[in-house]
Amino acid sequence: MKMIIAIIRDSDNESVSQALVTNSFRVTRIASTGGFLRRGSSTLMIGVEDEKVDAAIQVIKENTTSPEESGTKRATLFVIPVEHYTQV
Amino acid sequence: MQEFHSPEEIRSQVREGDSTPPTQPAGEEGSRPPVRMLMLAIVQYQDQKKAVQVLDSMGLTVIRLASSGAFLGRRNVTLMVGLPPEQLEEAVKAIHQYCHQRVEYVSTPLEGAPMPIPLATPITVGGATVFTLEVDRFEEL
Numbered sequence: 001m002k003m004i005i006a007i008i009r010d011s012d013n014e015s016v017s018q019a020l021v022t023n024s025f026r027v028t029r030i031a032s033t034g035g036f037l038r039r040g041s042s043t044l045m046i047g048v049e050d051e052k053v054d055a056a057i058q059v060i061k062e063n064t065t066s067p068e069e070s071g072t073k074r075a076t077l078f079v080i081p082v083e084h085y086t087q088v
Numbered sequence: 089m090q091e092f093h094s095p096e097e098i099r100s101q102v103r104e105g106d107s108t109p110p111t112q113p114a115g116e117e118g119s120r121p122p123v124r125m126l127m128l129a130i131v132q133y134q135d136q137k138k139a140v141q142v143l144d145s146m147g148l149t150v151i152r153l154a155s156s157g158a159f160l161g162r163r164n165v166t167l168m169v170g171l172p173p174e175q176l177e178e179a180v181k182a183i184h185q186y187c188h189q190r191v192e193y194v195s196t197p198l199e200g201a202p203m204p205i206p207l208a209t210p211i212t213v214g215g216a217t218v219f220t221l222e223v224d225r226f227e228e229l
Contacts, residue, residue: 002224005126005168007151007168030153031153031154032151032152032153032154032168033151033152034140034149034150034151034152034167041151043151043153043168053225057227060229061229064229073228073229074229075227075228075229076149076151076170076226076227076228076229077225077226077227077228077229078123078126078170078223078225078226079223079224079225079226080126080221080222080223080224081222081224
């Protein structure tokens, strides 16, 4: 089990979350700030099985738009091993 | 070990950093050591500005999450920082330096008094809580 922490721009949140949910990934959104010129951003926490990490990242890649300003990133992703996972 | 600067110095450094264009040459980006750690630092609201400034001045990307908790249930800030292991010690030291432990007073009713007389009880509020997680994979799109 892995947890993907994806920091994306607020404007991409809707489409990314929708796409992840339709691909049966579960998403938790946290409002955050920082990074991209300190503006609002969305942090998504996604719990996925090891073999689905690539698929989830692919979904995020496909649904983020590249920003107009050069030098800003579309998304920052951390993949973290999860020791224990239960869904109640 | 890099010596630490006063917030004023850091601010000027940050401002200098702002004046340079955000686009970094590809070579410079590539030469940075890979991000292998994710640090979650829970700092007090009063300390967040300085903490973000030092981390920024170290060239780290800081993401802020508003949170609350601890004994007093106060508003605090969770900072998420991706960093290479070499910078971990420096980052923790920086947070340590700028996130102070302070004493706050909470009013508690004086026991045994016929009237609820508030009594100021000192409570030590922690400096910062830092968790560091290993990152399997780090990507910037």
